[in-house]
Amino acid sequence: MISVRGLRKSYGDFEAVRGIDLEVDAGEIFAFLGPNGAGKTTTVEILEGYRERSGGEVSVLGIDPQAADRGWRQRVGFVLQESRLVPELTPRETVEQFAGYYASPRDVDETVRLVGLGEKADVRTAKLSGGQQRRLDVALALIGDPELLFLDEPTTGFDPSARRQAWEVIGGLRRLGKTVFLTTHYMEEAQALADRVAIISAGRIVATGSPEELGGEQESRTEISFRMPAGVGAADLPDAVRVGARIDAGGVSVGVDDPVPLLRELTTWATQRGVGLPGLQVRRPSLEDVYLELTEGARADGAGEDRK
């Protein structure tokens, strides 16, 4: 569906995308994840045909999007990061207008219902909530019955319930057999929706895999943390804990490969001293931790703002 080799894009001296490779297969929901300014929007706009690349090979539906024609646009749908609706039209009318642009569009009313706007079909779009407007964006991307959909940060700025509703709609695209290329800076979004994730940071792909695989790479490290019990100093901690632990005002945390022996030592020590271990937590890193760790370096470099 999508194949990218060595993609580069520079704006003057600034290299927004520094040689990335991507492969997206038919029927999968692919999440392109990264912080603002990492090169996500630049990349997706090159794939959509809105922007010319500086180097590398790109093929979307077998065509170079730089040479995209009407036939190609029949087969793709876009939800752009920022694109307001026409306030004077209703959702039904808006979808009907866009249906006219395609050779074999989906049914208008069914598509409006599919994105959960059945009851709002005849209300002016100006009166819809942000979440409802975004779902109408998805309906417009879907009305041409495309094989491939690009969703550029579809839930940015949403409250949790609007986000969940949007996720239901996007998840539903899988049942329609659509291939979805989703960009997001929300880890939970990638985790909730995607079959595969690529993490981009400062113009480079720093990790790819299923959400499980990405979380799993660092699975071996488990973090044990607690607050320092009253009347106990760092020197009082058992050696096994003290060595390699981070001790600060917030408490003690230590990363280990196998948490079981260390926990036994720690709890034995606490029992013997007759102190508690307030706020004791044993946790494996989430995908979020992996993401933060992978993208942290780039942030410290002061990567530029998102070039749009």
Place this chain on the structure above:
Amino acid sequence: MTGRALVRHQFRFDQKIFWRNPAAVFFTALLPLIFLFMLATLFKDNEISGLDVKGATYYVPAIITLAVISATTVKLATNLPAEREAGQLKRVRGTPLPPATFVAGRVGNSLVISVIMVALISVVGALVYGVTIPTHTMPAMLVTLAVGAFSFSCLGFALAAVIPTAEAAPAVTNATVLPLYFLSGVFIPQNEIPDGVLNFADAFPIRHFFEAMFTAWDPNTTGSGFELGHLAVVVAWGLLGLAIAIRLFRWEPRR
């Protein structure tokens, strides 16, 4: 859909959007009528010296000039930059809709609004102020209207192409057309305007469009009323606008 059906489809939605927007209807449709009532009432019996017509007869073609430019240049040059900035043009560009069809829908929309306005102004002029609707110069009036609406639509796309932001659009557009209305005799009868000023206004298309429209409405016109020289200047400006629009028009917001 065939090409023509798609233009009709696009035009139908442009019309729906226009009539549902109270601000657009006020500025494009009502404001010219308000000007007509004001000016024609104030000056209806004043003889316009040198032209040998009454004030009301002068102001009907003058306000038609205003109305056509409002429905074309002003409307396009204020709406398109706003739609570009809102990402609406970018979204449309991502669909299979051919750009030419989009443009045709908009020009058709402006043309139809212009025709409606000319009809309204003519009827008000005839019924309220006793202005004679042209008969033997009617073909000249319609040709002038068509040529003007197309040319001023092209200029609207040209202005939309060079105006950078939605915020700048109304200011730039009004700063362009309002002084030219005054200098071209649309608001002030031309016998009150010094020759030098009229010569300056002759460099721009508004004055020529008005003169061609005036001849078609002038009861003293003896021939068919075609002002080919004036229309040629209007067309030349339209083609210049078209060239600028083709070169510089952008669908995506500037950032």
